[in-house]
Amino acid sequence: MSVEQREALIKAAFEGKHTDGWWRNLTQPLAAKQHTYSPYSKFPVGAALLAADGSIFKGANIENASYGGTICAERTAIVKAVSDGNKSFIALAVVTDVPLAISPCGMCRQVIREFCAADMPILLVPGDYPKPPGDDQEGKPGITAGGVKETSIGELLPDSFGPEQLELPRTGGCVVQPP
Amino acid sequence: MSVEQREALIKAAFEGKHTDGWWRNLTQPLAAKQHTYSPYSKFPVGAALLAADGSIFKGANIENASYGGTICAERTAIVKAVSDGNKSFIALAVVTDVPLAISPCGMCRQVIREFCAADMPILLVPGDYPKPPGDDQEGKPGITAGGVKETSIGELLPDSFGPEQLELPRTGGCVVQPP
Amino acid sequence: MSVEQREALIKAAFEGKHTDGWWRNLTQPLAAKQHTYSPYSKFPVGAALLAADGSIFKGANIENASYGGTICAERTAIVKAVSDGNKSFIALAVVTDVPLAISPCGMCRQVIREFCAADMPILLVPGDYPKPPGDDQEGKPGITAGGVKETSIGELLPDSFGPEQLELPRTGGCVVQPP
Amino acid sequence: MSVEQREALIKAAFEGKHTDGWWRNLTQPLAAKQHTYSPYSKFPVGAALLAADGSIFKGANIENASYGGTICAERTAIVKAVSDGNKSFIALAVVTDVPLAISPCGMCRQVIREFCAADMPILLVPGDYPKPPGDDQEGKPGITAGGVKETSIGELLPDSFGPEQLELPRTGGCVVQPP
Ligand SMILES: [Zn+2]
Ligand SMILES: [Zn+2]
Ligand SMILES: [Zn+2]
Ligand SMILES: [Zn+2]
Numbered sequence: 196m197s198v199e200q201r202e203a204l205i206k207a208a209f210e211g212k213h214t215d216g217w218w219r220n221l222t223q224p225l226a227a228k229q230h231t232y233s234p235y236s237k238f239p240v241g242a243a244l245l246a247a248d249g250s251i252f253k254g255a256n257i258e259n260a261s262y263g264g265t266i267c268a269e270r271t272a273i274v275k276a277v278s279d280g281n282k283s284f285i286a287l288a289v290v291t292d293v294p295l296a297i298s299p300c301g302m303c304r305q306v307i308r309e310f311c312a313a314d315m316p317i318l319l320v321p322g323d324y325p326k327p328p329g330d331d332q333e334g335k336p337g338i339t340a341g342g343v344k345e346t347s348i349g350e351l352l353p354d355s356f357g358p359e360q361l362e363l364p365r366t367g368g369c370v371v372q373p374p
Numbered sequence: 375m376s377v378e379q380r381e382a383l384i385k386a387a388f389e390g391k392h393t394d395g396w397w398r399n400l401t402q403p404l405a406a407k408q409h410t411y412s413p414y415s416k417f418p419v420g421a422a423l424l425a426a427d428g429s430i431f432k433g434a435n436i437e438n439a440s441y442g443g444t445i446c447a448e449r450t451a452i453v454k455a456v457s458d459g460n461k462s463f464i465a466l467a468v469v470t471d472v473p474l475a476i477s478p479c480g481m482c483r484q485v486i487r488e489f490c491a492a493d494m495p496i497l498l499v500p501g502d503y504p505k506p507p508g509d510d511q512e513g514k515p516g517i518t519a520g521g522v523k524e525t526s527i528g529e530l531l532p533d534s535f536g537p538e539q540l541e542l543p544r545t546g547g548c549v550v551q552p553p
Numbered sequence: 554m555s556v557e558q559r560e561a562l563i564k565a566a567f568e569g570k571h572t573d574g575w576w577r578n579l580t581q582p583l584a585a586k587q588h589t590y591s592p593y594s595k596f597p598v599g600a601a602l603l604a605a606d607g608s609i610f611k612g613a614n615i616e617n618a619s620y621g622g623t624i625c626a627e628r629t630a631i632v633k634a635v636s637d638g639n640k641s642f643i644a645l646a647v648v649t650d651v652p653l654a655i656s657p658c659g660m661c662r663q664v665i666r667e668f669c670a671a672d673m674p675i676l677l678v679p680g681d682y683p684k685p686p687g688d689d690q691e692g693k694p695g696i697t698a699g700g701v702k703e704t705s706i707g708e709l710l711p712d713s714f715g716p717e718q719l720e721l722p723r724t725g726g727c728v729v730q731p732p
Numbered sequence: 733m734s735v736e737q738r739e740a741l742i743k744a745a746f747e748g749k750h751t752d753g754w755w756r757n758l759t760q761p762l763a764a765k766q767h768t769y770s771p772y773s774k775f776p777v778g779a780a781l782l783a784a785d786g787s788i789f790k791g792a793n794i795e796n797a798s799y800g801g802t803i804c805a806e807r808t809a810i811v812k813a814v815s816d817g818n819k820s821f822i823a824l825a826v827v828t829d830v831p832l833a834i835s836p837c838g839m840c841r842q843v844i845r846e847f848c849a850a851d852m853p854i855l856l857v858p859g860d861y862p863k864p865p866g867d868d869q870e871g872k873p874g875i876t877a878g879g880v881k882e883t884s885i886g887e888l889l890p891d892s893f894g895p896e897q898l899e900l901p902r903t904g905g906c907v908v909q910p911p
Contacts, residue, residue: 211457230457234537236593236620238898255457257485260537261658262594262620264484266445271457274450278390278409278434292902300619300893301842305443306436308838322903346891353888356837358413358439361775365829366859415772415799417719440837441773441799471723479714479798480666484659501724525712532709535658540596544650545680569815588815592895613815615843618895622842624803629815632808636748636767636792663801664794716797719772 196245196286196316204245205320205343208288211253211268212241231255235262240297241290242268244276247283252276269303273310284311290320295332296344304352313349375424375465375495383424384499384522387467390432390447391420410434414441419476420469421447423455426462431455448482452489463490469499474511475523483531492528554603554644554674562603563678563701566646569611569626570599589613593620598655599648600626602634605641610634627661631668642669648678653690654702662710671707733782733823733853741782742857742880745825748790748805749778768792772799777834778827779805781813784820789813806840810847821848827857832869833881841889850886 196204213230231239235258242254254272258265266274269289276284287307291297296319299307307317325341326332337344348355375383392409410418414437421433433451437444445453448468455463466486470476475498478486486496504520505511511521518524527534554562571588589597593616600612612630616623624632627647634642645665649655654677657665665675683699684690695702706713733741750767768776772795779791791809795802803811806826813821824844828834833856836844844854862878863869869879876882885892 213459229461230459232456232461235540236898253457254453257453257456258620259485259488260540261484261535261623261625261660262616263623263625263660264481264488264658265619265621265623266449266453266485267619267621268457270445271453274433274436274445275454275457277411277436278432278447278450278454280392280409282408282411293897293900294903295900297897298891298893300622301838301840301845301889302443302619302621303838304841304889305440305838306438306445309438309443351890352838352841353890354835354883356440356835360830360834361414361439361773363830363832366831415719437799440802440804440839441795442802442804442839443837444798444800444802446798446800472718472721473724474721476718477712477714479801480659480661480663480710481798481800482659483662483710487659530711531659531662532711533656533704535656539651539655540594542651542653545652571817587819588817590814590819593898611815612811615811615814617843617846618898619842619893622839622846624807624811624843626815628803629811632791632794632803633812633815635769635794636790636805636808636812638750638767640766640769660801663798664796664803667796667801714798716771719797 200245201318204243204251204286204288205290205318205324207243207251207253208241208290208320210241211243211255211272212239212290213255232257234258239292240268242272243288244272245285246276246281247285248281250281252281267300267303269299270306273306277310282310284315286316286318287311288318288320290322290324292322294321294323296321296338296342298351304348307348308352308355308357311348314347317346317348317351319344319346379424380497383422383430383465383467384469384497384503386422386430386432387420387469387499389420390422390434390451391418391469392434411436413437418471419447421451422467423451424464425455425460426464427460429460446479446482448478449485452485456489461489463494465495465497466490467497467499469501469503471501473500473502475500475517475521477530483527486527487531487534487536490527493526496525496527496530498523498525558603559676562601562609562644562646563648563676563682565601565609565611566599566648566678568599569601569613569630570597570648571613590615592616593618597650598626600630601646602630603643604634604639605643606639608639625658625661627657628664631664635668640668642673644674644676645669646676646678648680648682650680652679652681654679654696654700656709662706665706666710666713666715669706672705675704675706675709677702677704737782738855741780741788741823741825742827742855742861744780744788744790745778745827745857747778748780748792748809749776749827750792769794771795776829777805779809780825781809782822783813783818784822785818787818804837804840806836807843810843814847819847821852823853823855824848825855825857827859827861829859831858831860833858833875833879835888841885844885845889845892845894848885851884854883854885854888856881856883
């Protein structure tokens with residue numbers, strides 16, 4: 196991933212979330228459309244997924260009155276891309292309104308793991324990106340320019356469950372059939 | 375919804391699914407990209423959502439090795455649209471590979487209900503659309519031209535749970551706080 | 554279901570939720586244990602499922618900081634029962650803190666539909682049960698003694714998706730294999 | 733956790749799954765009841781959760797025709813325990829029919845993380861437990877007696893998302909209200 200691609204991906208993650216943040220305030224007119232739908236948690240999240248062909252898919256968290264129906268920003272970006280025929284990815288960026296690098300939840304990690312390489316860069320972007328040099332996050336493990344934490348699904352979901360496990364031989368046992 | 379919009383929406387639902395079906399065989403070259411990701415159920419589903427501004431959002435079902443991580447075609451189409459800033463919709467179409475009108479699952483009905491009017495048309499399209507005149511589905515309740523079943527979230531999720539319920543006054547009670 | 558079973562089931566639904574309500578205030582000492590875990594929605598729900606062998610399984614809603622990880626009271630009761638080897642049920646009761654009969658969400662309806670007969674009684678119990686005679690709910694469709702709404706999964710999830718649909722013949726199509 | 737508690741917990745995980753396995757074959761008559769409901773994946777899983785008061789909660793995976801409605805064995809055990817008023821846990825065991833230690837999916841890790849300490853022992857039990865001395869798993873990282881892999885949610889979900897993140901100060905932004 197080039198420096199330009201990295202910057203474009205982070206910008207797209209902010210645009211995915213589409214609430215007031217660094218990028219929009221500085222460079223874009225206030226848009227009429229809201230992207231995140233997070234009236235219950237009031238915790239807006241944006242994500243952006245860079246596909247192998249260079250296209251970027253933006254996601255936001257879309258909540259539901261029945262909380263279990265919520266789909267996070269990362270999963271929104273992934274189902275957008277996959278349902279458009281993309282299954283090869285270069286990098287993922289995630290941003291919230293919180294001034295820290297916030298990690299994906301376990302559900303998103305499971306969905307990322309289905310489609311992304313173990314070492315694909317995942318950029319966790321603080322809501323106040325870019326943090327200035329000398330910020331208190333500087334020098335912490337994995338923190339890179341602007342306060343971004345760089346990680347991967349191999350790090351976030353070690354010893355993961357995936358398609359391979361379903362193919363393993365069984366020791367026996369019986370399962371009930373559907374009615 | 376005009377006749378042209380209806381036909382475009384059904385076409386988009388087939389394209390969303392992107393497996394061999396009526397429309398693609400007749401009118402489009404075989405595309406290289408797959409849209410549905412349904413290796414576990416082998417039950418491909420496509421959906422298309424018509425927004426108030428005329429744009430159409432296509433979805434497909436995206437499954438996961440941990441089956442609970444699956445996101446259906448209808449929800450994929452909705453999170454695509456909402457995360458692009460659209461929250462006003464005209465109609466939804468759903469198509470499978472099964473030669474019958476197949477209904478959305480309860481999870482999708484809950485997500486549809488968050489964003490769509492109770493009487494918004496939902497078109498359940500048989501995989502062998504258009505069924506010829508005289509087909510055995512003809513004359514069944516709600517079946518219209520080509521074997522499409524027309525319904526709505528008001529019909530599919532009667533007496534629904536939604537945002538309004540969360541706002542109702544409570545009778546009392548105490549809830550545990552997070553750790 | 555006898556009158557005694559009905560009353561026991563409603564009592565169990567209140568106990569499942571285990572926040573201050575009619576039954577506990579009148580008849581039980583304040584228990585030390587909380588059952589619902591709903592710190593995010595602050596919307597406690599209890600459920601109770603009556604199995605064919607007479608046993609009752611109580612559920613409460615168990616939420617998660619990642620809202621999509623939430624499991625409702627109805628689903629908690631069902632997975633409790635099924636994972637104890639019960640797959641034949643007589644009735645389900647649901648109660649909230651709201652002074653009205655509140656319906657299950659679409660996700661729960663889908664899970665209920667997998668295990669319960671279309672006409673199995675589902676009792677939606679107001680948080681202020683029993684409502685006195687002459688209450689404004691009296692005479693509304695499906696409202697029975699004490700303000701309970703009686704319904705069924707056949708009514709709540711009409712034209713449902715279920716195991717049968719997965720077994721239908723396909724019209725063709727190709728699906729991508731897992732990596 | 734004592735050696736006796738460990739053995740009881742592993743036994744309970746096999747019982748939770750309730751398909752033919754080591755323990756049942758050797759020590760119990762074939763029970764009439766099935767616990768797992770995994771007709772779609774044909775991948776039965778059992779879990780057992782040891783609470784602080786010494787009680788053990790057994791879970792099995794409960795699937796759904798709409799795959800996204802599936803609830804895994806680990807989550808079943810947890811919602812059972814929590815909805816019975818237990819929120820303090822000592823250890824969790826998980827077993828499948830596969831002759832290897834299989835890890836929880838990301839969804840379960842997220843739910844485990846809500847209720848369990850970062851260093852609470854999680855025992856991943858092979859379906860052919862106990863593996864004999866000299867088995868090819870012996871000596872691998874984390875593998876202990878009988879081929880069990882011992883891990884924890886701190887290891888399985890590093891840098892996790894949880895209740896604390898929701899409480900962090902926000903950088904600003906606006907969220908759309910529910911309709
Ligand atoms: Zn997530
Ligand atoms: Zn669905
Ligand atoms: Zn529910
Ligand atoms: Zn799981």
